[in-house]
Amino acid sequence: MLEFAQQIVNGLSLGAIYALIALGYTMVYGIIKLINFAHGDIMMVGALVGYFSLTLLGTNIFVAMLAAMIACAVFGVLIEKIAYRPLRNSTRIAALITAIGVSLFLEYFTIFLFGPAQKVFPETAFPIKAYAVGGLSILNKDVFVFVSAVVLMLILQYIIKWTKTGKAMRAVSLDREAAVLMGISVDKTISITFAICSALAAAAGVMLGVYYNTVNPLMGIIPGLKAFVAAVLGGIGIIPGAMVGGFVMGLLETMVSGYGNSLYRDAVAFGVLIFILLIKPSGIFGEDTGEKV
């Protein structure tokens, strides 16, 4: 029982990271119906910005995270403007292929710039401590990841639910033409969505750097794909679905590693994707509607 509780503790922080990334997939899909396959790589860029902020500028982890979020917010807006906006009225498959292109570009251009080697997060950036709580061992990095992820998700919820910008984002997702008739600028709203999603991914990147203690140019691929599975699992386009999906994927991964064989954890993650697409393609929170005519 205690071991099970320990696995849950371990899984919650990983799940929080997946949830943050999954939110980006789901929100971008909600507003422009695009699976942004470059999203995991934006997370990687965020992790790198965090790394350089820690090593070159010697900032603390919070400043590093903030720097990564700001840099990636700008970066995400640029990617949308340059790569996706010109394809706004073309087929969805064209935009999807472009997203894969952007993803590969980010991965290999980063290798070109900084080399393919792992970079180790400086230990001084986040000295690891373990706390014993009722027989459980809780690491300060897990607490840091979980708490900051939850805080970010609460801020996001606040923005979406209560601010004018958040309401405009929902309106554009629901009915773009009606939103325009209200005086909402679709381009601006899509830019804001990319800024928010990329900032969340950047924060997740820095957290992943703390979690695994390393960053590298291809680190966005597998977590990105798992977060994509999380978004589909929760119901693509549905914000609470992405959060729940993220935690489910994180917990599942630590359970498979803890009780089964850690070599199977990726297989199980993608098994979930196949399973959900067979059983309920609209996801846990999705309504089973046919394609809208």
Place this chain on the structure above:
Amino acid sequence: MLAVKDIDVYYGAIHALKKLSINVEQGSIVTLIGANGAGKSTTLKTVSGITRPKSGSIIFKDEDITRVLPEKIVGRGISQVPEGRRIFAAMSVIENLEMGAFLRKKKSEIDEDIEMVFTRFPRLKERRKQTAGTLSGGEQQMLAIGRALMAKPELMLMDEPSMGLAPLLVKEIFDIIKDINSQGTTILLVEQNANMALSIADYAYVIETGEIVLQGNAKELMHSEEVKKAYLGG
């Protein structure tokens, strides 16, 4: 107030509006009637900037708004009740109304106007926190009208507000339109329900396959043999 001059609109190879001109006097209700697919909605969409004319111009309050971005049109004083209502189904009634006031800044004035809409439509007040998609058809139409009012428009474009509603509700909606007009908002109304539209309008245009084929005082058109035969069922 609004002058649409010789606009040509194409959907691909289809010539949807052919040198179409209409005039809307300040304070009046003008209606555009015609069959399905005649170009009524296209006309409104072109005024709103969603569809672009290939040639011709749209003048509103002495300013050329032909090339103004659609999201800027509402700021000029033109709001629209779109065909099929197009309310934000997953948002609450209040949020829908707030979206109607998107370009306005003063929170206190917006709240006042929301109350005003609720006074006009008490049923919306009862359902203020409810998701708009759960409202009945008539309530959704009221919400769409309320939302368009929230922009404080000088000109309101209404696209088939009676569509899909029970006869009693249709009457209610038309009474509301008359009332909104009497409080100073100019109205350009597109309708298939020619009888109802003509009964409240001051001036009317009849559109057929993208062209104005007949126009005149609404009361006179109501008694014209041509209109009776084609649109009023005898």
